[in-house]
Amino acid sequence: MRALLWIALLLCSLAANAIDVIGFRDAAEEQRFRALSAELRCLVCQNQSLDDSSAPLAQDLRNEVLLLMRDGNSDEQIRQYLVDRYGDFVLYRPRFTAATLLLWLGPVLLLLGGVLLVWRSVRRLQQQAPAATQDDDHATESPDNSPRL
């Protein structure tokens, strides 16, 4: 049973390598290529990156990316090359533009909104608390006059 599992795992790793027909010159090139292509979207199967898609177009685009790398283009130039053809959609990491302003700042705005809500309700409780303790003082000499939250 365990042997079968190992064989299955081995086959999986072979399948993963089958995608890779590109010969890299050295480890640094491979690392840069993998980092770059993992950030680029495969346009055929849109929830996969160029790095892990086996679609023919992804293969073509990987070759293109490697050629551009070897021609001395920077990562940004290669991204721009693809954006010029396929639009911002190829980038998994959206750029900071007017159109993506809400996308990038949305979480911060939500957080600020949350902080504001908490602050307001805490302040309201604090305003109610002194009034409550005064009532308590009039009623009895109870030691339990701490504000309840």
Place this chain on the structure above:
Amino acid sequence: MLNRILPVAVFMALCVLLFVGLRMADQKDIIPSPLIGKPAPEFALSTLDGDQLIRRDDLLGQPYLLNVWASWCPGCRVEHEQITAIAESGLLPVIGLNYKDAEDDARRWLNQFGNPYQQILVDADGKVGIDFGVYGAPETFLVDADGIIRFKQVGILDQRTWETSLRPLIQSLPGDES
């Protein structure tokens, strides 16, 4: 008062958002092309039926449709009838871009179904396809007389798209008298 209205308002806003999302669901695979309004990328490709070399600038001067097709593409067979009808209407020439295909297969396909194209450019390795931002077949581009891409159809060009958007757009283009 606000405490009562706010949850309802948030709920309504969420409903609108989700409804809009649902309405857009059938468009989710279509990536808007950044090339609309820009010049068609340069190319120099040989034709399928000979050794003629056609460059982008050879096609300047009148609008044309560039139809990306291949014999391996089932959608191309579906839209073939519509592409033929457009070519036969004589409104504008239809240029075929035979995308990542084997030439023999392409010829066999044309013999079997008919050839609507004025010219067929061979893009065997798909490089020109990449320049056009092609990510599948069929795709159809409208290029105007100045060589500017005016419209892109991703997937099958059906009669409805032709009648409601593409044909009116072509008829509004200036300068197809040349």
